[in-house]
Structure formats: C-alpha cells, structure tokens
Amino acid sequence: MPVRYGVVTPNPQYGVETPVVKRLRADARRNRARLLAVAEDIFATRGLTVSTEEIAAAAGVGIGTLFRHFPTKEALLEAVFVERLSALADEANALALAPEPGEVFVAFIRDVLLQARSKSAIADALASAGVDLQHTAADVKAELNSALERLLSNAQRAGAVRDDISIAELLAVLVGASRAVQHLGGNAELEARTITIFLDGLRPPT
Amino acid sequence: MPVRYGVVTPNPQYGVETPVVKRLRADARRNRARLLAVAEDIFATRGLTVSTEEIAAAAGVGIGTLFRHFPTKEALLEAVFVERLSALADEANALALAPEPGEVFVAFIRDVLLQARSKSAIADALASAGVDLQHTAADVKAELNSALERLLSNAQRAGAVRDDISIAELLAVLVGASRAVQHLGGNAELEARTITIFLDGLRPPT
Amino acid sequence: MPVRYGVVTPNPQYGVETPVVKRLRADARRNRARLLAVAEDIFATRGLTVSTEEIAAAAGVGIGTLFRHFPTKEALLEAVFVERLSALADEANALALAPEPGEVFVAFIRDVLLQARSKSAIADALASAGVDLQHTAADVKAELNSALERLLSNAQRAGAVRDDISIAELLAVLVGASRAVQHLGGNAELEARTITIFLDGLRPPT
Amino acid sequence: MPVRYGVVTPNPQYGVETPVVKRLRADARRNRARLLAVAEDIFATRGLTVSTEEIAAAAGVGIGTLFRHFPTKEALLEAVFVERLSALADEANALALAPEPGEVFVAFIRDVLLQARSKSAIADALASAGVDLQHTAADVKAELNSALERLLSNAQRAGAVRDDISIAELLAVLVGASRAVQHLGGNAELEARTITIFLDGLRPPT
DNA sequence: CATGAATGAGATTTCATTCAT
DNA sequence: TATGAATGAAATCTCATTCAT
Numbered sequence: 001m002p003v004r005y006g007v008v009t010p011n012p013q014y015g016v017e018t019p020v021v022k023r024l025r026a027d028a029r030r031n032r033a034r035l036l037a038v039a040e041d042i043f044a045t046r047g048l049t050v051s052t053e054e055i056a057a058a059a060g061v062g063i064g065t066l067f068r069h070f071p072t073k074e075a076l077l078e079a080v081f082v083e084r085l086s087a088l089a090d091e092a093n094a095l096a097l098a099p100e101p102g103e104v105f106v107a108f109i110r111d112v113l114l115q116a117r118s119k120s121a122i123a124d125a126l127a128s129a130g131v132d133l134q135h136t137a138a139d140v141k142a143e144l145n146s147a148l149e150r151l152l153s154n155a156q157r158a159g160a161v162r163d164d165i166s167i168a169e170l171l172a173v174l175v176g177a178s179r180a181v182q183h184l185g186g187n188a189e190l191e192a193r194t195i196t197i198f199l200d201g202l203r204p205p206t
Numbered sequence: 207m208p209v210r211y212g213v214v215t216p217n218p219q220y221g222v223e224t225p226v227v228k229r230l231r232a233d234a235r236r237n238r239a240r241l242l243a244v245a246e247d248i249f250a251t252r253g254l255t256v257s258t259e260e261i262a263a264a265a266g267v268g269i270g271t272l273f274r275h276f277p278t279k280e281a282l283l284e285a286v287f288v289e290r291l292s293a294l295a296d297e298a299n300a301l302a303l304a305p306e307p308g309e310v311f312v313a314f315i316r317d318v319l320l321q322a323r324s325k326s327a328i329a330d331a332l333a334s335a336g337v338d339l340q341h342t343a344a345d346v347k348a349e350l351n352s353a354l355e356r357l358l359s360n361a362q363r364a365g366a367v368r369d370d371i372s373i374a375e376l377l378a379v380l381v382g383a384s385r386a387v388q389h390l391g392g393n394a395e396l397e398a399r400t401i402t403i404f405l406d407g408l409r410p411p412t
Numbered sequence: 413m414p415v416r417y418g419v420v421t422p423n424p425q426y427g428v429e430t431p432v433v434k435r436l437r438a439d440a441r442r443n444r445a446r447l448l449a450v451a452e453d454i455f456a457t458r459g460l461t462v463s464t465e466e467i468a469a470a471a472g473v474g475i476g477t478l479f480r481h482f483p484t485k486e487a488l489l490e491a492v493f494v495e496r497l498s499a500l501a502d503e504a505n506a507l508a509l510a511p512e513p514g515e516v517f518v519a520f521i522r523d524v525l526l527q528a529r530s531k532s533a534i535a536d537a538l539a540s541a542g543v544d545l546q547h548t549a550a551d552v553k554a555e556l557n558s559a560l561e562r563l564l565s566n567a568q569r570a571g572a573v574r575d576d577i578s579i580a581e582l583l584a585v586l587v588g589a590s591r592a593v594q595h596l597g598g599n600a601e602l603e604a605r606t607i608t609i610f611l612d613g614l615r616p617p618t
Numbered sequence: 619m620p621v622r623y624g625v626v627t628p629n630p631q632y633g634v635e636t637p638v639v640k641r642l643r644a645d646a647r648r649n650r651a652r653l654l655a656v657a658e659d660i661f662a663t664r665g666l667t668v669s670t671e672e673i674a675a676a677a678g679v680g681i682g683t684l685f686r687h688f689p690t691k692e693a694l695l696e697a698v699f700v701e702r703l704s705a706l707a708d709e710a711n712a713l714a715l716a717p718e719p720g721e722v723f724v725a726f727i728r729d730v731l732l733q734a735r736s737k738s739a740i741a742d743a744l745a746s747a748g749v750d751l752q753h754t755a756a757d758v759k760a761e762l763n764s765a766l767e768r769l770l771s772n773a774q775r776a777g778a779v780r781d782d783i784s785i786a787e788l789l790a791v792l793v794g795a796s797r798a799v800q801h802l803g804g805n806a807e808l809e810a811r812t813i814t815i816f817l818d819g820l821r822p823p824t
Numbered sequence: 825c826a827t828g829a830a831t832g833a834g835a836t837t838t839c840a841t842t843c844a845t
Numbered sequence: 846t847a848t849g850a851a852t853g854a855a856a857t858c859t860c861a862t863t864c865a866t
Contacts, residue, residue: 025846027846027847028846028847031846031847049255051838051839051840052839052840052841053839053840053849056849061847061848062847062848062849063840063841063848063849063850064841064842064843064846064847064848064849065846065847065848067840067841067842068846068847071841072840072841073839073840073841162403164399165399165400165403168390168393168396169396169399169400169403171389172386172387172389172390172396172400173386173400173403173404175385175386175389176382176383176384176385176386176387176389176400176404177382177386178382178385179381179382179384179385179386180378180379180381180382180383180385181378181382183377183378183381183382184374184378187374190374190375190378193370193371193375194371194375194378194379194382196407197368197371197375197379197404197407197408198379198382198403198404198407199407200406200407200409200411201402201403201404201405201406201407201408202403202407203406205406206412231829233829233830233865233866234828234829234830237829237830257855257856257857258856258857258858259855259856259857267830267831268830268831268832269831269832269857269858270829270830270831270832270858270859270860271829271830271831273857273858273859274828274829274830274831275829277858278857278858279856279857279858437825439825439826440825440826443825443826461667463859463860463861464860464861464862465828465860465861468828473826473827474826474827474828475827475828475829475861475862476825476826476827476828476862476863476864477825477826477827479861479862479863480825480826483862484861484862485860485861485862574815576811577811577812577815580802580805580808581808581811581812581815583801584798584799584801584802584808584812585798585812585815585816587797587798587801588794588795588796588797588798588799588801588812588816589794589798590794590797591793591794591796591797591798592790592791592793592794592795592797593790593794595789595790595793595794596786596790599786602786602787602790605782605783605787606783606787606790606791606794608819609780609783609787609791609816609819609820610791610794610815610816610819611819612818612819612821612823613814613815613816613817613818613819613820614815614819615818617818618824643850645844645845645850645851646849646850646851649850649851667835669834669835669836670835670836670837671834671835671836679851679852680851680852680853681836681837681852681853682837682838682839682850682851682852682853683850683851683852685836685837685838686849686850686851686852687850689837690836690837691835691836691837
C-alpha cells in the first residue's frame with residue numbers, strides 16, 4: 001500500500017474496528033451526546049436565542065465541533081427535539097405493557113408534566129420559531145404516536161378516559177398542560193391542583 | 207376676537223388643550239398605536255425574531271420613529287404584552303357585570319382561546335425569551351387579576367366552576383389551553399373537543 | 413393693504429420697531445445666548461460627542477430652535493469657539509491699556525489658564541475634530557491677534573518676555589498650557605508649579 | 619521520531635508549545651497587532667469618529683475580527699492608548715541607562731514631541747471623549763511613571779532640570795507641549811522655538 | 825419663531841457558519 | 846476529527862437634520 005502524502009485521511013490500514021479509530025469515534029459520540037444534553041438544558045432554561053458558541057463552550061468543545069455534528073443550529077434544535085420525543089416514546093412503550101391501563105395512563109401524564117417543570121420550553125419554542133420538523137422527525141413521531149395510541153385506547157377501554165378524543169387531542173392537552181406547569185414555576189401545590197384539572201377533563205363526562 | 211396675522215404660536219389664551227398642540231400628539235399617538243398593532247400581529251405570526259426594521263416598515267414609519275416610541279426592542283415587546291393583558295382585563299371587567307356567571311365564565315375562556323388561535327405566541331415567546339415583565343406590567347397584571355377574580359368567584363358561587371382553585375390555577379389553565387389551541391393550528395373540530403376537555407376539567411367534580 | 417391668507421409672514425404693517433416684534437426677537441436672542449452658554453459648558457465637560465438634542469434640552473428649548481439658530485452642529489461649535497475667542501480678545505484689549513506691561517502679560521496668561529481649568533476642551537476638541545474655522549472666525553481671530561500682539565510686544569519691550577518669539581509661539585504655548593492645566597484636573601498646587609514652568613519658559617533666557 | 623500520518627491533532631507529547639498551536643495564534647496575534655497599528659494611525663490622523671468598519675478594512679480584516687479582538691470600540695481605543703504608553707515607557711527605560719542625564723532627558727522630551735506631531739491626538743481625544751482609562755491602564759501607567767521618575771531625578775541630580783517639580787508636573791508639561799506641537803501643524807521653525815520655551819521652563823531658574 | 829415627532833443614513837455589535845491549522 | 850479565528854450579513858440603535866403643526 002502506497003504511503004499517501006498530502007490529503008490527510010484516517011489510514012484504512014487499521015479498518016473501522018481498530019481501537020485507534022474506535023477511540024476517536026467514541027470521543028465523537030461522547031461529544032455529540034454532551035452537546036445534545038447541554039443544548040437541551042440551555043435551550044430550555046435560556047430560550048432559543050442562546051448562541052451556538054455558548055452551547056459549545058458549555059459542552060466543553062470548540063464551535064467547530066458543534067457544527068461538525070450538527071450542520072446548522074436548526075439541526076441541533078431538531079436533534080434535541082427528536083431526543084425528547086424518543087425518550088417519551090420509550091417511556092410510553094414501556095408503560096403500555098403494564099396492567100391497570102387507567103393508572104398507567106395517569107402515571108404517564110404526570111411523568112411528562114413533571115419533566116416539563118424543568119425541561120421543555122423546547123417544544124413551545126420550536127413551534128413558535130416556526131421550525132418545521134415534519135419530515136425529519138417523522139419516524140420518531142410515528143413511534144410516539146403508536147405508543148400513545150396504545151396507552152390511550154387501553155385507558156379508554158378500561159373506562160378511565162373519555163371516548164370522544166383521539167391522540168390529536170391528547171397531544172394538544174399534553175402540550176398545553178406542559179406549558180401550564182412551566183408557567184407555575186415549580187410551586188408544587190398549584191401544580192398538583194392544576195394537573196388535577198387536566199386529568200379530570202380527560203375523564204369520561206358524567 | 208380679531209383674526210390674528212403674523213407669527214403663529216400656540217396662543218396661551220387657549221391653554222395646552224388647543225387643537226394645534228393636540229393634533230401633533232395625535233399623530234404621534236396614532237403612530238404608536240399602529241406600531242403596537244403591527245408588532246402584535248407580526249410577532250404573533252412570525253415569531254419574536256422579526257427585525258425591528260420590518261415592523262417599522264409594516265407600520266409605515268421610519269425605524270427612527272419606532273425607536274423614539276420604544277427605546278429598545280424589548281420595550282416594544284413589553285408594550286405589546288401589556289397591551290394584550292390590558293385588553294383581556296377590559297373584556298373580563300365588562301363580562302363581570304353580566305348575569306349568568308357560569309355562562310359568562312365559559313364565554314370568556316372561549317374568547318381568550320379564540321384569540322390565542324391567531325394571535326398569542328407572544329406570551330409564550332416572551333416567557334421563553336426570558337423577558338422579565340414582573341415589574342413593568344405590575345399594574346396591568348393587578349387589574350387583570352382582580353377582574354378574573356371577580357369572574358371566577360362569581361362562577362364558583364353559581365356552582366359552574368369547581369371550588370378548589372384560585373386565579374393562579376385558572377391563569378395556568380388559560381396559558382396552557384392557549385398553547386394547546388395554538389398547537390392545533392386552526393383545526394376547528396379538534397379545537398372544539400380540546401377546549402371541552404379544559405372546560406370539563408374546570409367544572410365541579412362529581 | 414390686502415389681507416393675506418395662506419402664507420404666514422410677519423405683518424409688515426407693524427414694522428421692525430413695534431414692541432410685538434421686538435419682544436419676539438428678544439426671546440430669540442435670549443434663546444441663542446442660552447444655547448451658546450449651555451453648549452460651551454456641555455462641550456467642555458462632556459466632549460464634542462454630546463447630542464444636539466441634549467444641548468437643546470439643557471438650554472430648555474426644542475431641538476428645532478437649536479437648528480434654527482445654528483443650522484448645523486458644526487455651526488454651533490464654531491459659534492461657541494468664536495464666542496470664546498471674542499471674550500479673550502476683549503480681555504486682552506482691556507489689559508493692553510494698563511501700565512506695567514510685564515505684570516499685565518502674566519496676569520493675562522494666568523487668567524486664560526484659570527478659565528481653561530473649568531471650560532475649554534473645546535479648542536482641543538475642535539482641532540482634533542478637524543473643524544476648519546479659518547474663514548468663519550477670521551475677523552475674531554484678527555482682533556485677538558492684534559490684541560495679543562500689543563500685549564506681547566509691550567511685554568517684550570519691557571524686557572519681561574523673551575524677544576525670539578511671536579504671537580504664533582505665544583498662542584501655541586497658551587493652547588498647550590491650557591491643555592496641561594486641564595490635565596491636572598484642579599489640583600491647585602500642581603497647577604501653580606506647572607504654570608510657573610510655562611511663564612519661566614517665556615522669560616528672556618539668561 | 620516517526621512521521622505521523624492520519625488524524626492531525628495537537629499531540630499532547632509536545633505540550634501547548636507545539637508549532638501547530640502557535641501558528642494559529644501567531645495569525646491572530648498578527649491581526650491584533652495590525653489592527654492596533656492601523657487604529658493608532660487612523661485615530662491620530664482622522665479623529666476618534668472614524669468607524670470601526672473603516673479601521674477593519676484598513677487592517678485588511680473583517681469587521682468581525684476587529685470585534686473578536688476588541689469587544690467594543692472603546693476597548694480598541696484603550697488598547698491603542700495602552701500601546702502608546704507602553705512604547706513611551708520602553709523608550710524611557712532604555713534612555714534611563716544612558717550617561718549624560720541632562721542630554722538624555724532633553725532627547726526624550728524632543729522625541730515625545732516629535733511623535734506628537736504625527737500621532738497623538740489620541741490622548742487628548744480620549745480625555746475629551748471622557749473615556750476612563752484609570753483602571754485599565756494602571757500597570758502601564760505605573761511602569762511609565764517609574765521610568766520617567768528615573769529620567770527626571772537623574773536629570774535633576776545632574777542639575778539639568780529644576781528641583782521644584784515632580785513627575786506630575788513633568789507629565790502635565792509633556793501633555794501640554796504635545797498639544798502645542800500638534801497645534802503648530804508641522805511648521806518646523808515655530809515648533810523648534812516653542813519647544814525651546816518648554817525646555818527653558820524646565821531648567822533650574824537662575 | 826418654537827416645537828418635537830419623524831426620518832434614515834450610518835454606526836456599533838452579534839452570531840451562524842466556514843475553513844485553515 | 847477538533848479547534849477557534851475569521852467572516853460578513855443582518856440586527857439593533859443613534860443622532861443630525863427636516864418639516865408639519
């Protein structure tokens with residue numbers, strides 16, 4: 001194999017399985033993960049206007065690294081959003097297996113709203129910023145949808161949730177309730193009473 | 207009184223209320239009002255990142271005029287926000303006088319959410335942008351609070367709304383429901399069903 | 413004489429000597445004087461970058477009035493400068509009549525520098541701003557020149573000032589000494605010793 | 619040592635002093651130096667109102683580069699000022715080692731004033747612009763002070779300079795004389811005679 | 825003549841993105 | 846791959862000047 005001067009590329013001699021290359025990829029993956037985590041936090045607490053530079057600094061990487069992983073700021077936003085949707089989908093899938101559909105449904109909603117207390121602001125912000133995620137997050141959205149579908153229909157079949165709504169309404173309520181919880185800024189008592197309002201609204205009307 | 211020739215100056219005989227003086231201020235006030243209206247629209251439909259220049263252009267004034275009325279972009283945002291709160295307070299105050307407290311309460315909420323469909327994005331966006339309105343809008347907020355207080359307690363006394371909540375919870379639900387309606391993007395059927403969920407949640411539990 | 417509608421001009425029927433017209437002109441003159449005084453103060457203490465609006469406000473007049481009296485900011489600067497030169501010329505002329513040319517010369521210089529302590533910054537600033545006063549202030553400059561000429565040559569004839577300098581050098585020393593005094597910021601002792609240096613430098617060499 | 623192929627990263631084996639790392643910083647340092655030099659020139663010749671954009675263009679860099687190095691225009695002004703003070707301090711320090719304290723002292727002053735002819739306008743302008751350098755340039759000022767202190771006391775001990783002044787007065791005279799030289803606008807004859815006045819003033823009185 | 829609202833050119837500053845090292 | 850200096854378009858904001866009242 002000829003020694004190549006000039007262009008600098010990973011030496012194929014080592015293959016993708018060598019420790020050297022793997023180490024680098026592990027670093028890269030770690031950087032990506034840290035960037036995502038840091039971005040979620042910062043976007044949630046400080047709004048979408050924080051500069052990419054600040055996120056990179058908080059993640060302990062150079063700005064160039066951020067843009068290598070996420071070619072635009074919007075791509076980073078989307079990745080953060082997909083990450084959250086994915087986590088929600090996982091949780092919903094896990095809960096869908098449990099018995100007691102009514103209790104499980106309520107537990108899921110409480111959990112979502114609990115997260116909204118500290119995180120979030122992201123879904124809102126994304127929406128208000130007019131970012132179009134339709135195509136990018138299609139698969140994650142589908143996964144979340146089917147998981148929620150299962151949770152919801154199970155709960156409806158168990159008589160714990162009103163029959164006249166579909167996931168569309170459920171999602172809207174979740175989005176709104178998250179916003180409401182954020183608005184309360186951590187006051188546990190108010191939060192509890194407010195969540196009760198939403199849950200009561202979801203129950204079958206008498 | 208003789209017709210006056212010569213130099214034209216505000217005749218002190220008329221005091222500061224002369225049309226001459228008022229006419230100019232009327233122009234300024236008209237510009238201010240137009241700026242506010244345009245800003246509300248544009249912020250709501252296109253997000254908070256629209257440039258001040260664009261808003262000025264849409265209002266048909268120079269950029270300098272915008273900054274004469276609102277010395278910073280944030281000041282403009284605050285003014286828009288205060289304007290909205292004030293309008294809400296006025297509406298609530300008007301409705302508080304009507305009979306049928308339960309129906310009036312529901313009507314008010316439906317109205318707020320109807321507005322949220324097209325406008326808004328502003329309260330959310332403001333919050334997520336970290337703008338601190340606490341001090342600026344104190345009086346308007348107080349007015350809105352007392353108006354809502356009246357609407358709420360009337361409705362509670364009439365048995366149309368659950369007794370275990372105060373304006374804090376009501377406001378949170380309003381904020382959340384507005385967000386939910388926005389999320390639905392104008393789909394009337396989904397909107398109607400979702401609003402029903404919030405209203406049912408506010409009714410006295412059976 | 414026909415009654416004229418439309419164009420509004422001072423009614424010639426009253427002539428320029430009527431009290432009505434005179435009263436207005438007196439007001440205008442007072443405004444001009446106040447603008448000049450205020451501008452001198454503010455330029456001196458805060459630099460040439462203060463806005464015209466601030467000067468007008470400090471003088472208690474509208475910005476329009478400022479620009480009526482001085483069609484550009486530079487015109488205002490020139491007027492201030494001319495005012496100062498004129499005052500200096502008057503003082504020099506008055507002193508030129510006194511006996512004891514040596515003492516009078518020293519007194520004049522001390523006086524100039526005393527003024528520099530609080531005012532000035534204007535000559536410096538004007539120079540550094542590249543304002544060309546050559547033509548506008550020609551007559552005032554000439555007057556100051558001839559007055560200084562008289563003071564200087566008298567002092568030289570009396571043997572109190574070195575013979576190898578002309579007004580050009582004297583003016584340069586005055587400008588520099590003013591700057592030095594300003595630099596000392598009001599410390600009387602340092603000021604006194606520094607002024608002595610300049611005065612000693614002006615004496616005939618031994 | 620083997621030639622390294624593959625990924626190019628700062629080899630920790632070399633520490634932070636490797637040429638790779640230094641090369642980039644050298645570029646940045648070159649840009650910073652060029653910006654400072656250009657800014658000094660332009661500020662001196664055209665006044666402090668020149669736009670940052672023009673300075674960046676004259677230095678051959680983008681406006682963003684200017685603001686990366688100097689986050690505000692005032693920061694750039696301060697840096698230019700500090701640079702000048704530092705250069706003066708270096709020169710004074712170098713001269714302090716020479717024999718013939720009297721001649722050296724005079725040489726230093728002539729040099730300062732020679733520079734004032736083309737450059738400067740900056741100290742004046744800074745002062746008149748109200749920029750407060752007191753805290754920023756503290757160390758440089760201290761260095762200049764001690765260097766001047768040495769020059770002055772040496773000259774005084776040699777009997778070339780009057781005993782009744784300290785650096786405070788010397789600095790004031792330097793500031794003033796610089797201003798005077800600037801005022802003369804390059805006329806060599808007038809300049810020479812004027813400088814003589816200042817130098818004579820600094821000599822021990824007879 | 826006085827006023828001050830309106831104007832808009834131009835200044836400063838930010839920030840997503842690129843690219844040489 | 847990582848870095849961070851460089852870039853410049855675009856945003857915010859200022860201010861001398863004009864002009865309708």
